[in-house]
Amino acid sequence: MDPLIITLSLGGLALGGAVCYLSPALWKPLAIRRLQARCVRQKVLAITYDDGPGPAVTQELVELLKEFDAPATFFLSGERVIPNADVANGLVRQGHEVGCHGYHHLHAWKNLPGALREDFARGCGAVVSCGAVDPIAFRPPFGKLVFPTWLAAKHRGARLAWWTHDSGDSFAELPGRSPALDLLDAGGGVALLHDLDRSDPRNEFVLATTRALLEGAREKGLRVVRFSDVFA
Numbered sequence: 001m002d003p004l005i006i007t008l009s010l011g012g013l014a015l016g017g018a019v020c021y022l023s024p025a026l027w028k029p030l031a032i033r034r035l036q037a038r039c040v041r042q043k044v045l046a047i048t049y050d051d052g053p054g055p056a057v058t059q060e061l062v063e064l065l066k067e068f069d070a071p072a073t074f075f076l077s078g079e080r081v082i083p084n085a086d087v088a089n090g091l092v093r094q095g096h097e098v099g100c101h102g103y104h105h106l107h108a109w110k111n112l113p114g115a116l117r118e119d120f121a122r123g124c125g126a127v128v129s130c131g132a133v134d135p136i137a138f139r140p141p142f143g144k145l146v147f148p149t150w151l152a153a154k155h156r157g158a159r160l161a162w163w164t165h166d167s168g169d170s171f172a173e174l175p176g177r178s179p180a181l182d183l184l185d186a187g188g189g190v191a192l193l194h195d196l197d198r199s200d201p202r203n204e205f206v207l208a209t210t211r212a213l214l215e216g217a218r219e220k221g222l223r224v225v226r227f228s229d230v231f232a
């Protein structure tokens with residue numbers, strides 16, 4: 001066979017494989033648009049926290065949520081569940097949803113499929129140990145997903161948990177006003193915050209943004225729900 005044809009065929013196969021491997025990144029914007037539309041239709045707001053439990057800031061958040069009688073969703077990092085088991089177990093007991101955020105917070109684009117699948121399964125095991133039941137919602141670490149992880153989640157029946165509005169609590173420079181508050185004017189959405197313990201002013205920012213979201217939801221007549229309730 002002509003070497004040029006062989007080269008082109010191999011190139012085509014490699015390109016096809018890469019597109020397939022990274023395909024979840026192509027669907028993500030559409031999934032987020034549909035999530036936003038669903039929230040607006042139901043007039044709901046889901047407040048979600050990644051990377052915890054903190055544990056100090058997580059407990060402060062639980063107290064704040066109790067003040068508003070509102071539930072939230074915590075996408076826990078498996079490796080933080082074991083040393084903070086009391087806090088993690090308390091979340092489910094108090095009516096909050098806990099979801100999987102992997103075990104070691106691996107970046108999907110920088111790790112091999114086997115390691116990603118194992119990390120996902122281990123992360124799910126950690127949240128099951130604190131009371132979560134299948135189907136468990138899964139928020140991919142860094143918001144990055146590849147086909148093998150998508151398949152593992154699908155196999156387990158885990159719903160992918162994207163967000164519509166980032167609070168900005170992890171931006172290099174904290175914003176003066178959280179962009180997540182825009183979802184109040186948008187008529188609903190899913191807010192992303194983080195409840196790993198960080199030094200102030202980040203912890204304060206997370207608490208203040210949560211309070212502003214809860215007050216705003218009350219003012220605008222939005223229902224505050226757990227992430228999975230958006231699909232109920």
Ligand SMILES: [Zn+2]
Nearest residue numbers: 050051141142
């Ligand atoms: Zn994370």
